[in-house]
Amino acid sequence: MLKKGNKMNQTAIMILGAGIMQLPAFEAAKKNNWYTIAADGNPEAPCRSRADQFLNIDLKDRVGLVEAAEELMTTRNIQGVFTCGTDFSASVAWIAEKLNLPGIPYQTALDCTDKYRMRMKFKEQNIPIPAFCELSAELDPHKETKHLLYPLVVKPVDNMGGRGVITVDTPENLEKALSEAIKFSRTNRAIVEEFMDGPEFSIDSLVVDGELVICGFADRHIYYPPCFIEMGHTLPSNIEKSEEEEIYRVFKNAVKALNITTGAAKGDIKLTSRGVMIGEIAARLSGGYMSGWTFPYASGVSLVEEGMRLSMGLKPVNLKATESNTSSERAFISIPGRIQDIHYLEEAHALDYVKDIFLISDKGDRVQFPLNNVMKCGNVIAVGPDRASAVNASAKAVSMIRISLESGDAETQEFLSMPLETQFPPSAYLRESWKELENLKAFKPDFSMQYKESPIPVPQKAQGLDFLSQKDWNCLSLEEALEEIIKTKNLTKTSEPLWTLYALHFWYAFIRGGIQGGLWYINQNNEVH
Incomplete structure (x- = not known):
């Protein structure tokens, strides 16, 4: 019989992942006095310090995870294994099955992790899904997909967060998309399926x-x-x-x-x-x-x-809602470059209804326009008594945050020099609804040169209301961004069509890269020698 105070008395739980997404798990464990054994392949995982015990083990290493858990079972009362916000539910099921802990069978977890196996299960049970097929580097993608209707979506069979997922409109782009998807697959396989429209x-x-x-x-x-x-x-x-x-x-x-x-x-x-x-x-x-x-x-x-x-084989205690609020989460993103600074985080956090701001990228980090859901710069969460208050608060907070980029960066310059009509990455704003910007249609910018500062032509509200009200990817209207740049950089604005090289380059950078692009151009132009 165990003596009182023996560490075998304390309920222990193994948590796979010690990142930000697992923070609520560590907080819940602390609240309930559960001993936490965290496993993560990142030795500097953000929640490492919150765990009672940390195992630096790759979450793909199922054998290593089980061996570590078996050893700990001799001294710890491990009652369960858990993850949230990772794509390692198969590792959870493997450990649970080997250690006779609560959970689903490992084969079931594989069906939920491998998108091709999942689609096959759905097909067998007549669950509504798009037509699909499995591909690898050894198979002819055009032959295997001849029964599918374009557009198609190509994705790795075993990853999350939108990594390697892309829409393909024509057969000419299929092989490139397949190659990219396979890069993100742990098993070098991809699934191709017909595009699903709608929300x-x-x-x-x-x-x-x-x-x-x-x-x-x-x-x-x-x-x-x-x-x-x-x-x-x-x-x-x-x-x-x-x-x-x-x-x-x-x-x-x-x-x-x-x-x-x-x-x-x-x-x-x-x-x-x-x-x-x-x-x-x-x-x-x-x-x-x-x-x-x-x-x-x-x-x-x-x-x-x-x-x-x-x-852990326990019954839930409270699944009945006690609140009836609306939560609104919004991401903020950046054009390519290296972050020089991030401004107004505190001011954004102080807005009514804003609960949290999560910063993913920080000063000195390289950023780019996201290709998937793990490449964003941060997130805002707002909570309100109704949908409008929550949505408006999160959008306002996102629009306030400013990520300034270092001057002279080749990736920033390359992005800003791309045609304004580029489909992806898209431009921050559209120029078509202000006829004066026809000047940019055939313009070829050269941001490596320095141009003499001159007044910036701006549209009057009467002639460009739609143009001024359009918003960029961070919910900032063109009018707000333009006024902020003019004010902070002490620029002169004019209603006259004075299209100097300085003005043309400013508007090109601004339309293409939003407030980041406009500010980057002004700083870059001032520093070029």
């Missing part, structure tokens, strides 16, 4: 005693084709009740088809012109701040904590 939604749920409990339903805001960049989500969704119920029905059937009988299930669902279709379902809680932040803020339910209980 997209995220669902977090728990399966308790075989019953599915929906715990979060959010609108996803996806932009910038051919990539799929999630610029935020809003929770709860504002779609029609009948549409929501149909999404729930299809999601429930999909979870059943994957044989997720206990634990978490996270879904990405699309409401297409052909009806509800499943994007994918993972046997874990969501990342992207939804399960750990926006849903708890909106509902009062600590979803990660309840998911951890399930992973």
Whole structure:
């Protein structure tokens, strides 16, 4: 019999991942006095210091994880293994199966991790999905996809966060997209499927005693084709009740088809012109701040904590909402370059309804326009009593944050020199609705030269209202950005068509790169010798 105070008495849980997305798990464990054993391949993982014990083990190393857990079982009362916001639910299931801990079978976890296996399960059970096929470097992509209708979406079979995911409109671009997707696959395989149109939604749920409990339903805001960049989500969704119920029905059937009988299930669902279709379902809680932040803020339910209980064979304590707020998460992004400084974070955080600002990139870091969901610069979360207050607060905060870039950077110059009509990465603003900017149509900028400062032509509101009101990727209107640049840089503005080389270069950089581009050009021009 164990003596009182023996460390075997304290409930222990193994948490895979010690990044920011796992922070709510460590906080829940501390609240419940659970001993935490964290595993992460990054020796400098942000939440390492929050763990009672840290294992520097790659989360793909299932054998190493099990060996470490087996050794710890002799001295620790490990009751479960858990992850959220990672794509390593298969590693969780492997450990649980080997150590006889609660969880889903390893083969089920593989079905939820490998997108091709998942699609095959859905096909067998008549779950609505797009037509698809599996590809590898050894197969002829054109032969294998001849039965599919363009546009197609190419993605690695075993990754998350939109890494390597791209839309292909013509056969000529298929091989390049396939090569890129395979780079992000741990098994050197990709899946190709027909494009699904329509809005997209995220669902977090728990399966308790075989019953599915929906715990979060959010609108996803996806932009910038051919990539799929999630610029935020809003929770709860504002779609029609009948549409929501149909999404729930299809999601429930999909979870059943994957044989997720206990634990978490996270879904990405699309409401297409052909009806509800499943994007994918993972046997874990969501990342992207939804399960750990926006849903708890909106509902009062600590979803990660309840998911951890399930992973230890315990019943959830509280899945009933005690709050009825709206949460709005928005990302902020940058054009390419090296960050010189980030301004107005405190001012943005001080806005009414803003709860959190998460900074991913910092001073000195290289940044670029995102190709996937892990390349953004940061995120804002706002919570309000209604949808408008939350959405407006998050957008306002994002529009206030300024990421200034170092002058003389070749990547910044290359981005700003690209044609204004470039599809991807897109320009911050459109020039067409102000006829004066026809001057830029055939203009070839040279940002390596210095030009004499001159007044900047600006449109009058009467002639360019639509032009002035358009917003960039960080929710900042052209009018607001233009006035801020003129004020902070003491520029002279004019209503006359004085199109000097200085003015042409300014407007080109500004239309292409927004306030970042305009400020970078002015600083660069002042420093060129």
